[in-house]
Amino acid sequence: MPASAADIGFTTTFGIESATPGTYTLVAEVTKITPPGFSREAVEVTHLNSPDRFAEFIAGMNKAGPATIVLNLVPSATDALVTAFLATSGSYQITFPNAVTLTFSGFVLTYELDELSEEAMTATATFQPSGKPVLA
Numbered sequence: 001m002p003a004s005a006a007d008i009g010f011t012t013t014f015g016i017e018s019a020t021p022g023t024y025t026l027v028a029e030v031t032k033i034t035p036p037g038f039s040r041e042a043v044e045v046t047h048l049n050s051p052d053r054f055a056e057f058i059a060g061m062n063k064a065g066p067a068t069i070v071l072n073l074v075p076s077a078t079d080a081l082v083t084a085f086l087a088t089s090g091s092y093q094i095t096f097p098n099a100v101t102l103t104f105s106g107f108v109l110t111y112e113l114d115e116l117s118e119e120a121m122t123a124t125a126t127f128q129p130s131g132k133p134v135l136a
Contacts, residue, residue: 008097009096010097012033012096012097013030014033014093015092016080016090016091016092017090017093027069027080027081028071028072028074029072029074030070030071031072031122032068033069036104036127037064037065038063040059040060040062041059041060041061042058042060043058044056044057062132064106064129066109066127066129067092067094067104068127069124069127070124071125072120073121081125084108087107087108088107090106092105092127100135102134102135103133104127104131104133104134106130106131107127108125108126109127111123111125
């Protein structure tokens with residue numbers, strides 16, 4: 001049996017496309033990334049003569065679920081995530097440790113500054129993909 005090719009997420013990055021198309025500015029101090037998941041709607045097509053009285057379904061539209069990042073908050077008057085939120089749409093890229101990228105268009109759904117305490121300040125941003133994310 002061959003050795004596993006599994007890896008940990010260390011060195012994974014999250015980038016926001018800059019004014020130069022195809023160039024991504026990395027979000028600083030990201031501590032966790034949850035990439036978008038994939039789901040599909042089930043469309044019911046049951047009819048009055050469906051076999052054995054069982055409901056029938058066909059595959060519907062595909063969806064990409066939200067992506068989330070958690071980061072150490074370093075307050076800034078030029079916060080890139082506030083800028084991305086105000087832009088209403090953009091392109092985002094996750095780069096995995098093996099250099100595979102997952103790129104998607106969409107928008108910032110939420111950007112929340114987490115509770116301030118004696119612990120490190122953190123924030124959470126959620127991105128809603130629109131269309132098909134691309135693995136390359």
